[in-house]
Amino acid sequence: MSYADPSRKRRWLAGAAGLVALALVAVELFFPASPVAEIVRIVDANYVRAVLRLAVPIAFAALGGIFAEKSGVINIGLEGLLIISAFTSIAVAATIGGADPSQLELWLGFWVAVLASVLFSLLFAVICIEFKADQIIAGLAVWLIALGLAPFASKVIWGQVNSPPVATLNNVDLLVAEVNPPVVMMLVAVPAAWYALNRTAFGRWIEASGENPKALDTVGVDVRKVRYAGVLLSGFFSGLGGAGLALGRVGQFIGGGATMVNGRGWIGITAYLFGNYNPLGAFGASFLFAGLDALQIRLQQLGYSIPSELIGIIPYVTVVVVLAFVGHTRIPDAAGEHYESGEE
Numbered sequence: 001m002s003y004a005d006p007s008r009k010r011r012w013l014a015g016a017a018g019l020v021a022l023a024l025v026a027v028e029l030f031f032p033a034s035p036v037a038e039i040v041r042i043v044d045a046n047y048v049r050a051v052l053r054l055a056v057p058i059a060f061a062a063l064g065g066i067f068a069e070k071s072g073v074i075n076i077g078l079e080g081l082l083i084i085s086a087f088t089s090i091a092v093a094a095t096i097g098g099a100d101p102s103q104l105e106l107w108l109g110f111w112v113a114v115l116a117s118v119l120f121s122l123l124f125a126v127i128c129i130e131f132k133a134d135q136i137i138a139g140l141a142v143w144l145i146a147l148g149l150a151p152f153a154s155k156v157i158w159g160q161v162n163s164p165p166v167a168t169l170n171n172v173d174l175l176v177a178e179v180n181p182p183v184v185m186m187l188v189a190v191p192a193a194w195y196a197l198n199r200t201a202f203g204r205w206i207e208a209s210g211e212n213p214k215a216l217d218t219v220g221v222d223v224r225k226v227r228y229a230g231v232l233l234s235g236f237f238s239g240l241g242g243a244g245l246a247l248g249r250v251g252q253f254i255g256g257g258a259t260m261v262n263g264r265g266w267i268g269i270t271a272y273l274f275g276n277y278n279p280l281g282a283f284g285a286s287f288l289f290a291g292l293d294a295l296q297i298r299l300q301q302l303g304y305s306i307p308s309e310l311i312g313i314i315p316y317v318t319v320v321v322v323l324a325f326v327g328h329t330r331i332p333d334a335a336g337e338h339y340e341s342g343e344e
Contacts, residue, residue, distance in 0.1 A: 045177075047294060052183045053249050055283075055290035057082055057261065059186050060241030061268025062275070062282040063193050064234035070197070070277055071230025072210040072223075072334045073128055074135045077142030078238050079265025081117045085242030086261060087150035089113035090163045090253040099164060106169055110247050114239030120146070121235025125228050132338045143265070151255035161255030168251040182244025186283075189237065193279040206230055210332030213339040223339050238265070263312065270316060273329045289314070 061078040068075035093101045093109030101109070124142050127133045151161040158164060171178035197203035208216040209226040217223050245260065246253055254260035267289055275281025292314050 047298065049177070049179075049183075050294045050297075051287060051291045052186070053180050054293050055286045056180075056182045056186050056248060057241035057245040057264040058268045058271055058289060059190065059283050059286035060237045060244065061265045062271040062286055063189060063279055064237035064241075065269055066193070066197070066272045066277050066279060066282060067206065067230045067237070068234035069230075069272075069335050070210045070332055071206045071227045072213060072332060072337065072339065073125070073227050073231050074139065074336045075121070075124065075231060075234045076136060076139035076269060077120075077124055077146075077265075078234065078268050079261060079263070080139075080143035080146030081120055081235055081238035082242035082245065082261045082265045083143075083146040083150050083259050084120050085113040085117040085239040086246040086259070087113075087153065087242075087253045087255070088116040089243040089246045090166060091153065091157060093247065094163060094166055095157075097166075099166070101166055103167075103170055106167065106247055110169070110243045113243035113246070114236060117239030117242060118232055118235040121231050121238070122228075124235075125231035128231075129224055129227055129338075135336050147259065150253070150259060154253060154255045163253040163255075165252045166247075168249065169247050180244075180248050182240065182248035185240055185244065189240070190279050190283045193237075197279065202229075207332075210335050213334050217339075217341050223341065227339075241268075274318070276329050277332075288318070 061082060064081070065075060065078055089109045089112070091109075092112045093106050096108060097105035120142060124138055127138050128135050154161045154163060169181045172181050172184055174184070197206060205216060205221050205226045206229075208221075209223050209230070213223045216226065241264075242261065245264070250260055252260075268286070271285035271289065272282040274285035275283070
C-alpha cells in the first residue's frame with residue numbers, strides 16, 4: 001500500500017492515533033493497576049502545561065528552520081542560535097539588574113537576546129548568500145562558535161560556565177489559567193507563521209525562492225532579499241526560543257557540556273522535517289517530543305528510572321519510522337543551492 005497521497009497519509013495517521021487512544025482507554029478500564037494505566041493518568045492539565053513549556057525552544061527553532069530552508073538556505077545552526085540567545089538573555093538581565101532583576105529588566109534581556117540571535121543569523125546569511133559558502137559547514141560553524149563562546153563569556157562574567165540563578169518572567173493570566181509568556185508567543189507564532197507562508201505574497205516568495213528562484217527573479221522579486229528575510233526570521237524565532245528557555249523556564253544559563261539547550265535545536269530540525277515544512281505539523285512534532293521529555297521526568301518522580309539518553313534518541317527514531325511507513329519529506333528543490341540574479 002502506498003502512502004504517497006497526502007489524504008491517505010492523514011487517514012493512516014488518524015487511524016493509528018485512534019487505535020492508540022482506544023488501547024489506552026482499554027488499559028485504564030481493564031488493567032487499572034498496571035504501570036501503563038499509571039502512565040495514562042499522568043496526562044493532566046499540569047502535564048500539558050509542562051509539555052508546552054518544554055516545547056518552546058523546539059517549536060521556535062523549527063519555525064525558524066522552516067522559513068530559512070523554504071527560502072533556499074539550509075540553516076543547521078539553529079542549536080547555536082538557541083545557545084547564544086539563552087546566554088545573552090541571562091547576561092543582559094543579570095548585568096543590568098544584578099542578582100534580582102525586575103520584570104522590565106528581564107524583558108529587556110529577552111529582546112536583546114532575540115537581537116543577538118538575529119545578528120548571528122545575519123552573519124550566517126552574509127557568508128552563505130554573498131560569499132556562497134557551503135551552508136552546512138557555515139551552519140556547523142555557527143553552532144560550534146556558540147558552543148564555545150557562550151561558556152567562555154560566562155567564565156569571563158561570572159567566573160564559571162553556569163550563571164547565578166535569576167528570576168523568570170511572570171506568568172500571564174489568560175482567565176482559564178496562568179500561562180508562561182513564551183508559551184503564549186509560541187501559540188500565537190505557529191498559526192501566524194502558517195498564515196504568512198500560505199496566505200500572503202511574502203509566503204509565495206519564500207516558497208518560490210526555495211523551489212524555483214529563477215522564476216521568482218523573472219517576475220522582478222529580488223531572490224537575495226527573500227533569502228535574507230528567511231534566514232533573519234530563523235534568527236528571530238530561534239532567539240525567542242533560546243530566551244524563552246532561559247528566562248521563561250530555567251532562570252539561569254548552564255554552559256556545561258552541550259549547554260542547557262542540550263540538542264533542542266537539532267530536535268527542532270527533526271520537528272520541521274517530521275511536519276514536512278508545515279508550521280502546524282512542526283508544532284505537533286515539537287509537542288510530541290516535548291511530551292516524551294515531560295513523561296520521562298514525571299515517570300522518574302513516580303519511581304520509574306528511565307535514562308534521559310534513551311528519551312533523547314526517540315525524536316530521531318520517530319522520524320525514521322514515520323518516513324519509512326508514512327512517506328517522505330520533500331526538501332525544497334533549490335535548498336542549499338546558491339543563486340545569482342541573471343543566471344541561466
